[in-house]
Amino acid sequence: MTETGTAVAERAPHTGARLLAETVTALSQRAPAIVAAAADQMRGIRLALHFHDGSRATMTVRHSRLVVEPDLVGAPEVEVVFDDRAMNLVFDAQRPPVEQVLAQSLDVRGDRERVLAVWRAFTLLSQRASGLRFIQQLWRDYREQAPRLWGVIAGDGAAPLSPHGDVPTGWHAVDFLAARQPLEADEDGGARALIGGTVRTAPRSLWDGRRSSGWWETQRVGDADLVETMRVCRSRANRQMEDLMPDREPKAALYDLMRSYPARQGKGLRPTLVFAACAAFGEKPENAVRAAAALELFHNGFLVHDDIADESTHRRGLPTMNAEFGNGLAVNVGDGLNLLAVDAVLANLETLGLARTLGLIQEVMHMCRESIEGQAMELGWIHDRTVPPRDEDYFTMSTKKTGWYTCISPCRMGAVCAGVTDPAVLNRFDEVFRLIGIAFQIQDDILNLVGDEALYGKETLGDLLEGKRTVMLIHLFRTAKAAERKRLARVLNRPRSRKSQADAELLLAAMREHGSIDYAIDLADRLAAEGIDRFENDLGIIPENEGKAVLRQIAHYVTTRPL
Structure with missing residues (x-):
């Protein structure tokens, strides 16, 4: 998975396919429980993803690993097409599904059971991953490199973006979490955490191992950056x-x-x-x-x-x-x-x-x-x-x-x-x-x-x-x-x-x-x-x-x- 994700990233800079591959790769290395949970939902399904920028990718499950391949490979059981608005909603997960699945916005095709399985997998990825600092930084970096790549959403200005979170990105979850939990420098240049002592990417988790919630809720610590820990x-x-x-x-x-x-x-x-x-x-x-x-x-x-x-x-x-x-x-x-x-x-x-x-x-x-x-x-x-x-x-x-x-x-x-x-x-x-x-x-x-x-x-x-x-x-x-x-x-x-x-x-x-x-x-x-x-x-x-x-x-x- 890591090698495949890297290959996608090298071939297609600043695209939806690259962002997907790098997100899955980062999670596999740093928060593997999230990948395993999503893989468990998607087992046996070949998913084709089309992004508004013209890039495409295929996601499958191999054992308990999510595998992202460049372009479309094989006949998919489920297809998903993201436009500008849908891409902006993916990270924030701020609206119920009935408001997201709209014609020509987030277009989903496939039989009901498989579509629901893919939906559950992406819900897990979105809710659990969006609270982790290294994923927030990954998405902020993409936003900074191409501010209009994902389209304009309410409250999104054209101001330059900062990787440290002091300038709004227009993504509500990223901005909220960066403001709520800024990195506080200590003698090691990091922030305090219970297990690791000093960590440079302190997480605000959305998952405690049994239940997940929106980014706007206060919740106990769960998923963390395993590599940093x-x-x-x-x-x-x-x-x-x-x-x-x-x-x-x-x-x-x-x-x-x-x-x-x-x-x-x-x-x-x-x-x-x-x-x-x-x-x-x-x-x-x-x-x-x-x-x-x-x-x-x-x-x-x-x-x-x-x-x-x-x-x-x-x-x-x-x-x-x-x-x-x-x-x-x-x-x-x-x-x-x-x-x-x-x-x-x-x-x-x-x-x-x-x-x-x-x-x-x-x-x-x-x-x-x-x-x-x-x-x-x-x-x-x-x-x-x-x-x-x-x-x-x-x-x-x-x-x-x-x-x-x-x-x-x-x-x-x-x-x-x-x-x-x-x-x-x-x-x-x-x-x-x-x-x-x-x-x-x-x-x-x-x-x-x-x-x-x-x-x-x-x-x-x-x-x-x-x-x-x-x-x-x-x-x-x-x-x-x-x-x-x-x-x-x-x-x-x-x-x-x-x-x-x-x-x-x-x-x-x-x-x-x-x-x-x-x-x-x-x-x-x-x-x-x-x-x-x-x-x-x-x-x-x-x-x-x-x-x-x-x-x-x-x-x-x-x-x-x-x-």
């Missing part, structure tokens, strides 16, 4: 890690190297989950900052050791620790990061007290045990030259190796920081984020095969060179005939040092031939959808608030990642 949460955890880092010798051979992996800037998923879970149970996210830092330190220590075990050459676009400094220093750096993580957990004694700190220690011990067992399973398969026959074997390994410390434990630790120690409550996170975590890991495995190395952060086809037993490999060996399976096994089981890029390409070609990648995409989508259903059921005990809204966005992030 994760950036800020990651920065807060990074600052805490830096504060914990010893300022003493040996710097060059230890402490400077310990700063290397954390400085490479991952997505910030784990600290965001910790802060959000803490806030969801009514506590200040600041209570969770040391737990978030501890998780990131454990994570980076695991990565250093993992790269050694896998003989990896690149991590987040840079040489791995072992490739650059050798296994000896790398092992020691990984040990140092894990030790510092323990220090970060124990540092909670002075702020959270004994009971919560003991709860955090228990969670950390469980998390580390699961991760080590999962790593042992994966390395054991490679050592024994075995490809497990069932997807469930991969599920178990993936959950243990990465699922606990990436998804489940961050939520549980954030809740413990808020004072939750009841196992019956903490366990409600387990199945939800087990499913989400497996889907997330399968997608990472897919991206290793087909993703852009600059975006993915690891060497492409590295998993095939390392011999990792992914869902795609398991499917391939389950579906290939005996003779082909034997030939592929000889290539797979060669040591990393003796494998070539051509060997990896051969395995990838076999996966494509047997449909293993498409199989994995479908499997990840089913698991993610099941996880989202469990989210609403299992976590119904948590009241609707900003913390829970961020947790929901992360759950939906898995369903909308471009593959």
Whole structure:
């Protein structure tokens, strides 16, 4: 979806089709729960859109993703034609449908059920997206670049427009929201928010996860900019890690190297989950900052050791620790990061007290045990030259190796920081984020095969060179005939040092031939959808608030990642 949206934007500047593509792309990256909800309404429908400026686009649903393609592709079930007045009403959503669907204005064609489904999808997009600052800015930018592109509406002057919202655009919702919630500069140049601390695009949300309303109503916080939230949460955890880092010798051979992996800037998923879970149970996210830092330190220590075990050459676009400094220093750096993580957990004694700190220690011990067992399973398969026959074997390994410390434990630790120690409550996170975590890991495995190395952060086809037993490999060996399976096994089981890029390409070609990648995409989508259903059921005990809204966005992030 993202690649398609970018292509539309590059080909058709300042058009309705480009605005649609960029809006969907931005929402997929920053507020994926909105895209997933709209996609659920439009599933199975091909929508053709005609804009007054002559541009056209086709919107379909692929899994839980909205896909926007340039021009008209295929035979549509529903067609919508926007004129000037209709385009102005789309963003504001200020009038009832009977006043909008007028001949030669907002012309809609298709059978009743599909038209209503498309209407529901666009209502969700309009009501939930128009309250988000980054969407407001996107539409303001278009308005500023071509003030008359969308036509003249009541109150619209010809005055120059400002991206900061101090000059009216003529769009009532944009003007109202910009005036009601201006960005107030603080020491970081941003505005205050509960989860992220300081954000540069503070949202005024129109959705709390269960109901939506017009922009003119006062409502509690719901959807937020996930990219910005994760950036800020990651920065807060990074600052805490830096504060914990010893300022003493040996710097060059230890402490400077310990700063290397954390400085490479991952997505910030784990600290965001910790802060959000803490806030969801009514506590200040600041209570969770040391737990978030501890998780990131454990994570980076695991990565250093993992790269050694896998003989990896690149991590987040840079040489791995072992490739650059050798296994000896790398092992020691990984040990140092894990030790510092323990220090970060124990540092909670002075702020959270004994009971919560003991709860955090228990969670950390469980998390580390699961991760080590999962790593042992994966390395054991490679050592024994075995490809497990069932997807469930991969599920178990993936959950243990990465699922606990990436998804489940961050939520549980954030809740413990808020004072939750009841196992019956903490366990409600387990199945939800087990499913989400497996889907997330399968997608990472897919991206290793087909993703852009600059975006993915690891060497492409590295998993095939390392011999990792992914869902795609398991499917391939389950579906290939005996003779082909034997030939592929000889290539797979060669040591990393003796494998070539051509060997990896051969395995990838076999996966494509047997449909293993498409199989994995479908499997990840089913698991993610099941996880989202469990989210609403299992976590119904948590009241609707900003913390829970961020947790929901992360759950939906898995369903909308471009593959």
